[in-house]
Amino acid sequence: MTDTSAPLVTLEGVTKRYAAITALSEVDLTIRAGEAVCLAGENGSGKSTLIKVLVGVERPSAGRILFDGVPQTRLTPTAATRAGMQVIFQDFSLFPNLSVAENIAMTAERATGARLVHRRRARERAREVLDRIGVDLDLDARVERLPVAHKQLVAICRALAADARLIIMDEPTTALTEREVARLLDLIRRLKADGVAVLFVSHKLAEVLEVCEHVVVLRNGEKVADGPAETFDAASLTRAMTGRDVAETPPEPLDPSASDLLKVENLTKDGAFRDVSLTLRAGEVLGVAGLLGSGRTSLAKALFGLATPDSGRVTLDGTDVPLGDPIAAAGAGIGYVPEDRLTEGLFLEQSIARNIAVGRLEAHASGGVLNLRDLWEEAAEWLKRLSVKAPDPQAPVRSLSGGNQQRVVLARWMARQPRVLILNGPSVGVDVGSKAEIHAIISDLAARGLGVIVISDDLPELLGTCHRILVMKAGVITDEVAGGEGITEDDLSHRLAS
Structure with a gap:
């Protein structure tokens, strides 16, 4: 049984500077197994930079990162992957000309060091992951022919096949319909119940508050809010992200004489x-x-x-x-x-x-x-x-x-x-x-x-x-x-x- 009390990932005072520009300033963040954490903020707030630092694409200028309580002194993308950190980007980063099974098994197959694809093993691994999350996809279908929602499922399964412990989802619902969003949120709940942590980046506030236990808000590279999701509503989360109240007003009545x-x-x-x-x-x-x-x-x-x-x-x-x-x-x-x-x-x-x-x-x-x-x-x-x-x-x-x-x-x-x-x-x-x-x-x-x-x-x-x-x-x-x-x-x- 997964110990959800001990932090899976910890960021302490993480700072990232690019010359004279400070993209992140002394950011603290804790993610536990089986927990969904929302990383919220407007464009340019530092969300993408934090993700890059977390998975070893960028090195922090100051602060430290710990996996399972162990400091990562020289974190690289390979080390982050081996520790179970997986990112699903908005474009999913799939191979369109390969099959569903090949895409799902790709990361895990590469980790074995094999130079040739073991097709039967790839299919078995893909089927095992699909069964784990209760999804049925044609393993032989070419990914380029799949609808967006199915491509996203392939990306999630690829992460799970590589033994993901933390899945970072960057704007996962942008191209999905309302019905597909509901299915994705149900899947996230199943992943959490299975001990997988999720870092959820989204502009859609209703989804954030529905699926996440914890919310962290960045603004101009600084953490400006941090707390349980139930302590936020759409208005307070918007205020934290923008620094102001953003009111939506209904349209003015249409002129009856309009032609x-x-x-x-x-x-x-x-x-x-x-x-x-x-x-x-x-x-x-x-x-x-x-x-x-x-x-x-x-x-x-x-x-x-x-x-x-x-x-x-x-x-x-x-x-x-x-x-x-x-x-x-x-x-x-x-x-x-x-x-x-x-x-x-x-x-x-x-x-x-x-x-x-x-x-x-x-x-x-x-x-x-x-x-x-x-x-x-x-x-x-x-x-x-x-x-x-x-x-x-x-x-x-x-x-x-x-x-x-x-x-x-x-x-x-x-x-x-x-x-x-x-x-x-x-x-x-x-x-x-x-x-x-x-x-x-x-x-x-x-x-x-x-x-x-x-x-x-x-x-x-x-x-x-x-x-x-x-x-x-x-x-x-x-x-x-x-x-x-x-x-x-x-x-x-x-x-x-x-």
């Missing part, structure tokens, strides 16, 4: 959605709620011309918008912010300024030559208006946090002055402070007469920002409800699941 802006009539794309009709008014925020596979993203892409419907009609201000033509859609005044900003929304190696200007370079050109000074100045103005924390408009956009990257994508479209803006998962992967600021931007856009469509499986987000919410299931709009205070989260969740 119809966007009309969608009987839009159908075989295998994705069918017979979708909706109306968006000027100044309205319209939500689309749906589980993964409901057709919500396919609909968003069709409205912006990234997918070509088989039939139907889209009009803006009474004028037909050509279907399947994103250039025509953008020219008509429709903008689209994708859910996956890293691969679909940004040019990561290009500067912040170029990412903002890329949609309207012609406005900064004369005789085919770019006026770079004009481009930098406009970018700097948008960074100021949207409170983007950026050291320099010429810095690469990959240097920004998730929330600031999202605001750069918003700035690109706002510079084009669209009539309709479609936001697919506007706050995916951003911290609680940035999330509230993005919601304030949405409200401001609506107040200036834009029509905004918000597609999300974050129900509090929809309820807090939208005037109306459409429920989408299996490619069909099945329900319409009032946003704001007109419906509860439980009610909306029931409509999605029923």
